[in-house]
Amino acid sequence: MRKYMYKRMIGLLLCMVVLIIQLIPVYNLEVHAESKGTVTATSLNIRSGPGTSYDIVKVKGSNAFLKQGETVTLVKKVGDWYLISFTFNGLKTEGYILGTYVKQNTNDTTPTPTPKVTPTVTPTPKVTPTVTPTPTPGTSNTTPPSNSSYKINAVITAANVNVRSSAGTTATKIIALSKNQKVTIIDEIIKNSQKWYKITYTVNKKTGTGYTISDYVKLTGDKVIGGTVTAAVSLKKSAADNSAVITDGKKKGISIAAKSAVSILSETVDVKGKKWFRVTYKKGTVKYTGYIPANLISFTKNNITPTPTPTKAPTATPTPTKAPTNTPTPTPTKTPTPTPTKAPTKVPTPTPTKAPTPTPTKAPTSTPTPTPTTSGTEGIVQFTGQVYVYVNITNSQDLLLTTTYAPVTLSPGEKVIILNSSVQNSVSWHYVSFTKGGKEARGYVQAAYIANGTGGFVDSTAMDFLNYNAATPTTTPGSGMSDTDFEGYLTAxxxxxxxxxxxxxxxxxxxxxxxxxxxxxxxxxxxxxxxxxxxxxxxxxxxxxxxxxxxxxxxxxxxxxxxxxxxxxxxxxxxxxxxxxxxxxxxxxxxxxxxxxxLAFNAQYQNAAGVENILYNTPLYNTAYNYTDDNGNAMTKTYSQTFMDAASYSGVSPYHLASRSKQEVVTGTTTLSNSVSGKVSGYEGLYNFFNIGAYNSTSSGGAVLNGLKYAKSGTTSSSLNSLYLIPWNNPYKAIVGGSYIIGSTYIKRGQDxxxxxxxxxxxxxxxxxxxxxxxxxxxxxxxxxxxxxxxxxxxxxxxxxxxxxxxxxxxxxxxxxAYNPNNWLKSLTVSGYTLSPTFDLKVDQQYSIIVPNTVVSVNVSAAAVSSKATVSGTGNVLLNEGMNTVSVNVTAENGNIRSYIINVFREAAVTP
Structure with a gap:
């Protein structure tokens, strides 16, 4: 009987185990047992935590790094990062590296995984993309073309404008159109923050279709063209950034909200080459006419026939939207994947910046005012830099601050809880909660920088929040810190x-x-x-x-x-x-x-269009160059794209890099320094866009030669030369490699x-x-x-x-x-006599001569060192018997007077 009861209990226990296993949620596996891995990057920094915001591990005072091919011990996996054990400078220590740049050795025993719960994710409904072509800063993707239904007459404004098979300077060239060639715009696309027109054209009675940069296309005709504003903008009185804003009857500036309809009347270009549209905008019953930057307006459909009064773009119905069970949720302008611009072939990535790739973020709703909830979906920061948090996103965007008035930021890999989502001015936002030093805060973060997923870390940095109220998130218009808060901030x-x-x-x-x-x-x-x-x-x-x-x-x-x-x-x-x-x-x-x-790179608002603004009126503006990469591939790049690649590689602002290069090598609107000609004798094919190593030299062309020597040989360290992409035998390597030097030797050491x-x-x-x-x-x-x-x-x-x-x-x-103070003489003479002592312009002294009694006068000559000085007291000077003092005065341009004294002794007459 006892044996029967024992078997029965064993059976019940086994059934319970099976039942518990069935109830356990789906798990992700996280490595905890040790295994070996091989580094795949040319040079790989080791961090003190799982993210690029953590400091580089130091060993004996030096930054620790790994070289390609080195073997490390993989202790455990944290998100997309590995905690590793490694040896550097003879010492064994631990740190974190991004999993992308290490290959787990296949002959190792598979580490024992520790289960980690993955929350159930509700499938995202299939959606229809919005046609608004406004890019999110930092994007390198192409906005897909809309189903165009407009035909807008235009003309080419420059000679030999390339038409390509798709939007992008690397696409196949179809034809080069001449100046004043008539074209028809049938679509517009944004790529790399630059607007491209899809056009049709007729050359030699043959009609073709292709893409060209909008900068070289101007609208023509007297038709009114319908347009939609893609981001909030002020209506200017004239086509210039510094122009006054048009005001209403109450002297309030006219600001046009995103998605508002306007009528395009004409197009013009300002003195900086920036394109503007002259538009009419209706506010209430009043029409206003002014100027808006052309890149902030997209054409609306149905522009085939004249449209004197364009129909306002449809707005969302204010009726509350039900839960998205079957109803598709409209998606805003395509949000780019904020993975940094991929480095070119063989360009090393010393500081890994690849973002985690968790489950894609659920599409936000179009409701501009989210309703906070007490629970949400776990997410992880997937942007490579610091992400700002806002307490308000309507009209002005007010940063969440600490009590020391520092902006609160989230770091790559940091954990957040997505409470709700919204769209404001065509930008998608998440309302999130997060923890800093054990204290919770909430705020708005751009949705592009957050992904659904687990494994994020919690920041242990202690801080108190200044303008955060957990009970009620603010979405009302604001103007940043109040005057009182700002005064307190300045004092603090x-x-x-x-x-x-x-x-x-x-x-x-x-x-x-x-x-x-x-x-x-x-x-x-x-x-x-x-x-x-x-x-x-x-x-x-x-x-x-x-x-x-x-x-x-x-x-x-x-x-x-x-x-x-x-x-x-x-x-x-x-x-x-x-x-x-x-x-x-x-x-x-x-x-x-x-x-x-x-000067740190921030892709949230630094882009190729801004780089072109810096390069305007230089030979680098809107200019592409050809080069051969290290694999022998023929490449074509614009300088703006190159500075963006350099920013991703070095972590330095592309605007700073472009400004620095412009300061160093641009010598005129059409000329560049010999540093980047590639034609200096003895240094043919070498370039130095930042004049690195071009130390001062008084010999002709000496500084340039010093810089080109550096471009050829770099430092005595082969590992550093690899990071710096030495030799700089094409513009790409010179700009990207040089940027790393600026970042590593200046920005990252505090000179930021x-x-x-x-x-x-x-x-x-x-x-x-x-x-x-x-x-x-x-x-x-x-x-x-x-x-x-x-x-x-x-x-x-x-x-x-x-x-x-x-x-x-x-x-x-x-x-x-001020004026020139030089009141020196460079010569002083008395005709026929030698001064004693000999004239020395560097010595402040008096001079003497002796003349016989028969000499009744002497002729004094003098010349000033400075051409701006005047000399008096020279010429024929009559002499008395005995000592005669002759004063030659030099008056400098600034009025300072210096006197030179000649004592002339005339001997007495001889008595017979």
């Missing part, structure tokens, strides 16, 4: 009063901009003294004299010339000139502020603004390791970067502004107008 950052007035103005104009104070801990006068060292800072000698130094070693009084330290034109600036460019307060303006912009690259105030190599000598370069590059941003008002740009100790209470102003 430690900005002196002399900084605040201009920062307030910038905040009013750009409420999403963030201004961080860098408390340098360096005394102002100490910094000026250190930076005044001869040869450290230079300025062109063509500047007026108040900008130039007359200090010893900087100026030669005997020749009235300034001592060059680079070539024949770069000389030492005056103390006042140096102070002007060093004082950050002089550049807290809409343009000047960009020398303080942090243009200002800090010129004036190194960091704790590493303070006052040295400065990229450029030209003190005007930061302001010049800032202006170029400013030109790249077409809609900077809504971008969360971050600026790091230095603050010195003991700064002057007033701003160091532009040097007061």
């Amino acid at each position: 950052q430690g900005f002196p009063e002399s900084y605040k007035a201009n920062l307030r103005i910038l905040h009013q104009t750009h409420p999403t901009w963030v201004f961080n104070a860098i408390q340098t801990g360096i005394d102002w006068q100490t910094a000026v003294t250190k930076e005044s060292t001869l040869g450290v800072n230079l300025i062109t000698k063509s500047k007026s004299v108040e900008w130039l130094s007359f200090a010893a070693g900087a100026y030669k009084w005997e020749t009235d010339s300034f001592v060059p330290f680079d070539g024949s034109t770069w000389v030492t600036p005056s103390s006042d000139g140096l102070k002007y460019y060093m004082d950050p307060r002089n550049f807290l303006t809409e343009k000047g502020i960009f020398q303080f912009e942090t 603004t243009i200002y800090l690259q010129k004036f190194n105030l960091t704790s590493t190599s303070t006052f040295s390791h400065q990229y450029m000598s030209n003190i005007e370069a930061p302001n010049a590059e800032a202006a170029k970067t400013y030109a790249a941003y077409s809609n900077m008002s809504t971008m969360p740009l971050v600026f790091s502004i230095p603050v010195y100790l003991n700064m002057p209470s007033t701003v160091c102003s532009v040097p007061a107008k």
Whole structure:
């Protein structure tokens, strides 16, 4: 009986085990047992955590990395990353690498997986894509063409405009159209943030169809063309970025919301080459006519016949949408996969940036105001950089801030809970919750940067949130920080009063901009003294004299010339000139502020179109070049595409890279420096787009030759040369490889603004390791970067502004107008006599001669060193018996007088 009961209990237990197994959810497998793997990347950094936001592991003070072919121990898998055990510099340690760049060895025992629950995902209904061709910043995808139903007459505006088989400069060329060739636009497509027209044309009585860049096509005819605004924009009075905005009767600026209908009347191009449409826009019962950038308008259908009053684009029915059981959810403009631009063949990726690829994000609804819920779907950040969180996404976009007024960001691989989704101004957003240091917060994040999936990490960084209210998410219009909060922020950052007035103005104009104070801990006068060292800072000698130094070693009084330290034109600036460019307060303006912009790559708002804005009016603008890659493949790239690839490879802003290159090698609207000609004797086929290694030289062409030597041989380290893509035997390798040097040797060591690259105030190599000598370069590059941003008002740009100790209470102003102070003589003679001592223009002394009594006068001649000085006291001088003092005066351009004394002794008459 007892044996029977025992068998019965065993049977019941087995049944329960089977039942429990059936009830267990589907599992993902996560590696926990050790196995071996082989590195596949040329060079691979090792991180302290599972994401590129974590610091690189250091061993004996050096950044740890792995080379292609090295074997490591795979300890466990965390999302798309492996925790590995490895040996570097003789020490065994652990760190994380991205799984993409390691191949698990097949002869190893398969690691024992640990089950991990995957939540059930509701299938996404099949949807119809929206036809609006507005790209999300950073995209490299092509917006699919709509089912076009318009025919718009246009004309080609340049000679030899290529028509291609598809949108993109690498597509097959069909034909080159001549200037004034008539075409018909039948569709428009966005690729790499650039608009392409699909056109039909007739050449030699043959009709063809293809794609061409919209920049070289102009609308013609007197028909009114229907259009739809693709992003919120102000209506300008004239075709210019700096034009005033048209206002209504209440003096309120006319702002046109996304998806609003307009009527296109004509097209024009501003002085910068930017295309604008003249449009009419109806607000209520009032029509307004003004200008909108052409890239913010897409053509509407039914543009075949004249449409005097275009029908407003249909809006969503306000009736609440039921749960998407069978009803398809409209999808906004195609959201790009935010995987970084793929590096070209054989380009190493030292800092892996590939994003995780979890289950695709569920399509958001079109309702602009989400209803928060208490539960949601687990997600993971899949963007390669820092992702900003917003408390508001309507009209202005207000950043979520900490109590120290720093923007809250999410890092790659970080865990979020997707609570709801919405579309605002054609951009898809997720309303998410996340945890920082054990505290929950919620906010809006662009949907493109979040994917459904598990395995994300939770940030343990402790922080308190300033403008977050967990109970009620804000979707009402806002204007950023309140004035009171902003004043508190400026004080918390430690900005002196002399900084605040201009920062307030910038905040009013750009409420999403963030201004961080860098408390340098360096005394102002100490910094000026250190930076005044001869040869450290230079300025062109063509500047007026108040900008130039007359200090010893900087100026030669005997020749009235300034001592060059680079070539024949770069000389030492005056103390006042140096102070002007060093004082950050002089550049807290809409343009000047960009020398303080942090220079990390942010694909959320940096794109190829912005790069083209920087390259405008240079030989690199809208220009492609051909080269052969390391595999012997013939390649074609535009310079803007190359700078975007360089940004992905180096982690540096493409706008900074383009501005820096423009500053270094562009010599005119149609000319470039010999650094990038590829034709310098002895260095044929070599290029240096950033003048890296082109250290100062006073010999003719010396700096260029030094730079080309670097392009040929690089450093003495073969591993570094591999990362730098040395030799730079084509423009692509020169730009992409050079960008890595800028990123690794400047940006990543703390010199992450243009200002800090010129004036190194960091704790590493303070006052040295400065990229450029030209003190005007930061302001010049800032202006170029400013030109790249077409809609900077809504971008969360971050600026790091230095603050010195003991700064002057007033701003160091532009040097007061000054004049040449040289009042030296280069020659002084008395006809027929020799001066004693011999004339020496460098010595301040008196001279003497003795003449017989029979000489009643002497002729004095003198010439000034400076052509701007005047000389008096020369000519025929009558003599008395005895001592005669002759004074020759030199008056400098600035009014300073220097007197040269000749004592002439006339002997007494001899008595017979």
